[in-house]
Amino acid sequence: MPAVVTGANRGIGAAIFKELQTRGIDTIGTSRTPTNGFITADVTKKHSVDLLAKHLDGQPVPLLVCNAGVLLDRNEKLADGYAPEIWSACFEVNVTGVFLTVQALLPQLQQAAVDQGSAKIAIVSSVMGSSARPIGGTYIYRASKAAATNLGRNLATDLHDLGIAVGIYHPGWVRTDMGGPSADISESESAAGLVERFEALSLGTTGCFLNWDGAEIDF
Numbered sequence: 001m002p003a004v005v006t007g008a009n010r011g012i013g014a015a016i017f018k019e020l021q022t023r024g025i026d027t028i029g030t031s032r033t034p035t036n037g038f039i040t041a042d043v044t045k046k047h048s049v050d051l052l053a054k055h056l057d058g059q060p061v062p063l064l065v066c067n068a069g070v071l072l073d074r075n076e077k078l079a080d081g082y083a084p085e086i087w088s089a090c091f092e093v094n095v096t097g098v099f100l101t102v103q104a105l106l107p108q109l110q111q112a113a114v115d116q117g118s119a120k121i122a123i124v125s126s127v128m129g130s131s132a133r134p135i136g137g138t139y140i141y142r143a144s145k146a147a148a149t150n151l152g153r154n155l156a157t158d159l160h161d162l163g164i165a166v167g168i169y170h171p172g173w174v175r176t177d178m179g180g181p182s183a184d185i186s187e188s189e190s191a192a193g194l195v196e197r198f199e200a201l202s203l204g205t206t207g208c209f210l211n212w213d214g215a216e217i218d219f
Contacts, residue, residue, distance in 0.1 A: 016067060070093045078139075196214070
């Protein structure tokens with residue numbers, strides 16, 4: 001029964017993919033563009049995630065990590081930036097992409113829940129989407145991650161009786177292309193902590209919003 005990690009070809013996704021494999025977990029990774037060793041899947045396109053589901057047909061998926069994400073508005077200015085197409089592009093990946101992936105792989109998740117008592121969905125979100133921490137700026141990314149977190153909370157409610165737990169996680173400020181070289185932790189540190197959180201996720205903790213190190217985050 002393979003775990004599935006979206007956006008596994010670089011950054012946090014690549015580190016999570018590697019950490020799961022290091023722990024002996026059979027893992028399938030996806031990439032938006034063709035990449036050796038990964039299944040090509042664009043999470044913003046229903047036909048693409050449906051092909052991913054078809055590839056996995058008959059294989060229960062005990063863990064789905066919705067990691068694929070983008071930050072497109074780092075340098076935008078309130079006075080004349082944040083164009084509508086940036087809003088659309090960011091939400092397509094960070095929110096719609098999560099939903100489409102969960103929807104497409106729901107049969108495989110349900111089969112895993114039947115076979116082993118539960119299945120898990122881990123959504124990689126961000127503390128930048130927390131309404132309790134309104135630092136300002138980067139409005140599109142913040143709004144998209146707030147929406148992804150809200151989506152995860154509501155999926156947790158609806159999927160509980162199907163035996164599927166949903167956790168939402170902040171990977172930390174990580175030294176990646178997105179986080180930059182001055183960030184606090186390495187990709188491997190973040191991934192190790194996140195995978196520990198995934199392992200601890202259960203129907204009793206479904207709907208949680210946690211930091212990579214296990215600290216609770218206000219919504």
